Amino acid sequence: MQLLPGFRDLFPDDCARRNYILSRWRNVALRYGFVEYDGPMLESTELYRKKSGGELVGQLFDFVDKGGRDVALRPEMTPTLARMVIARGRDFRKPLKWFSVSQFFRYEKQQRGRLREFYQLNCDIIGEPSLAADAEVVALVIDALREFGLTAEDFVVRISDRDAWISFLKAKGIDAETKGGQFLQIIDKLERDSPESTGLKLKEFGLTTDEVREFIAHPGAHFERFDQLAADLGARGMEGFYKLDPAIVRGLAYYTGLVFEVFDRNGKLRALAGGGRYDNLLRDMSDGAVNMPALGFGMGDVVLGELIAETPRALESRDRWHQSAAEIYVVIAKEERRNDALRSIQQMREKGFRVDYPLSPAKVGKQFQTAEHLGARLAVLFGDEWPEVKIKTLATREEISIPHTELMEVLRRLSK
Numbered sequence: 254m255q256l257l258p259g260f261r262d263l264f265p266d267d268c269a270r271r272n273y274i275l276s277r278w279r280n281v282a283l284r285y286g287f288v289e290y291d292g293p294m295l296e297s298t299e300l301y302r303k304k305s306g307g308e309l310v311g312q313l314f315d316f317v318d319k320g321g322r323d324v325a326l327r328p329e330m331t332p333t334l335a336r337m338v339i340a341r342g343r344d345f346r347k348p349l350k351w352f353s354v355s356q357f358f359r360y361e362k363q364q365r366g367r368l369r370e371f372y373q374l375n376c377d378i379i380g381e382p383s384l385a386a387d388a389e390v391v392a393l394v395i396d397a398l399r400e401f402g403l404t405a406e407d408f409v410v411r412i413s414d415r416d417a418w419i420s421f422l423k424a425k426g427i428d429a430e431t432k433g434g435q436f437l438q439i440i441d442k443l444e445r446d447s448p449e450s451t452g453l454k455l456k457e458f459g460l461t462t463d464e465v466r467e468f469i470a471h472p473g474a475h476f477e478r479f480d481q482l483a484a485d486l487g488a489r490g491m492e493g494f495y496k497l498d499p500a501i502v503r504g505l506a507y508y509t510g511l512v513f514e515v516f517d518r519n520g521k522l523r524a525l526a527g528g529g530r531y532d533n534l535l536r537d538m539s540d541g542a543v544n545m546p547a548l549g550f551g552m553g554d555v556v557l558g559e560l561i562a563e564t565p566r567a568l569e570s571r572d573r574w575h576q577s578a579a580e581i582y583v584v585i586a587k588e589e590r591r592n593d594a595l596r597s598i599q600q601m602r603e604k605g606f607r608v609d610y611p612l613s614p615a616k617v618g619k620q621f622q623t624a625e626h627l628g629a630r631l632a633v634l635f636g637d638e639w640p641e642v643k644i645k646t647l648a649t650r651e652e653i654s655i656p657h658t659e660l661m662e663v664l665r666r667l668s669k
């Protein structure tokens with residue numbers, strides 16, 4: 254039986270890396286005063302058809318369930334979050350600062366940085382219209398990457414404003430209400446599509462590629478919100494981590510004002526994260542019943558994992574990139590001592606040590622090999638010297654013999 258394309262078997266080292274990323278994401282979000290929530294893996298397909306829009310609709314993992322409902326594995330968090338806030342948002346003090354670390358599915362063609370199953374950190378602020386919230390979210394996306402030892406030399410946040418493009422369309426006499434969405438899809442694909450295909454699509458709007466490129470190169474005063482944002486981020490000492498890039502408009506349909514995407518500096522990888530404002534989503538989803546501004550971002554684990562793996566600076570802080578199965582290995586040199594060893598093993602585990610030992614009799618040399626293989630720091634030997642036990646530090650080969658009654662006390666000292 255073969256693994257399905259785009260899915261991952263997480264062997265222990267892969268799992269350690271995944272957990273390393275997920276736990277650091279949580280730490281940063283908590284430091285910014287966000288609280289964690291989660292939603293269901295499966296939602297009605299309609300939620301995404303109506304709300305996500307764009308490419309995502311063609312990437313749904315959707316099917317009909319046994320009750321005849323059209324359902325989809327979640328491809329993103331934002332529509333679920335909006336649904337949850339519409340249902341019970343009034344029970345919480347505003348603004349909501351909520352984060353989640355969860356798994357998503359998109360039926361994409363498997364390629365570097367893109368899988369059919371991945372994790373995202375989502376951080377969103379709901380109920381706050383001011384630009385201070387945009388700055389807070391961008392600062393958080395920056396710190397979420399710095400958490401892994403990455404610096405301004407490794408990544409950049411490219412910031413833009415969808416409203417500036419809407420003004421651009423209006424100035425050209427194009428009806429932004431009806432045609433804005435379709436136009437932004439063209440801009441979103443500018444870097445990926447061929448110049449011919451872009452030219453043809455723009456022609457339908459009575460526009461040329463040169464006009465669009467000119468606006469990107471010389472956006473003039475259309476991006477004044479960016480300057481305000483930069484002042485806030487500058488106060489935090491975050492200059493150098495971001496830049497204005499009008500070409501960023503985001504592929505999803507619900508975005509409204511400021512939007513951003515994060516890329517590696519070498520431009521080799523897909524986006525590490527993306528987000529922005531979606532001030533009308535709650536209003537539209539609730540038919541006007543709940544009208545709250547909102548914004549946030551999603552950061553994926555796949556591209557981030559690749560960037561960490563190829564950035565020596567980031568590798569230095571990868572303390573838990575590999576997992577050791579045990580910190581203490583108990584060597585049972587004499588089978589008569591097995592029950593004495595088990596008594597101590599139980600005590601060590603109750604004190605929080607990660608402990609392993611041979612389940613069946615084995616030669617002492619073999620047991621020490623296993624200890625090394627598991628990445629243990631200490632071996633505790635139960636054998637001839639009883640009632641004394643021997644503690645060996647595996648890296649230095651230093652040994653001490655102590656009465657078994659003092660074992661817990663000595664281990665506590667050694668682990669400090």
Ligand code: HAM
Nearest residue numbers: 329331367368371524525526527528549550551553555
């Ligand atoms: P998104 O740009 O579609 O935004 O995804 C955010 C990040 O998720 C991407 O930058 C990428 O790192 C990761 N990602 C997306 N698709 C895949 C895939 N097939 N394989 C691996 N990684 C992937 C959203 O999802 C928005 N809902 C984010 C948001 C939250 N906006 C506001 N709040």
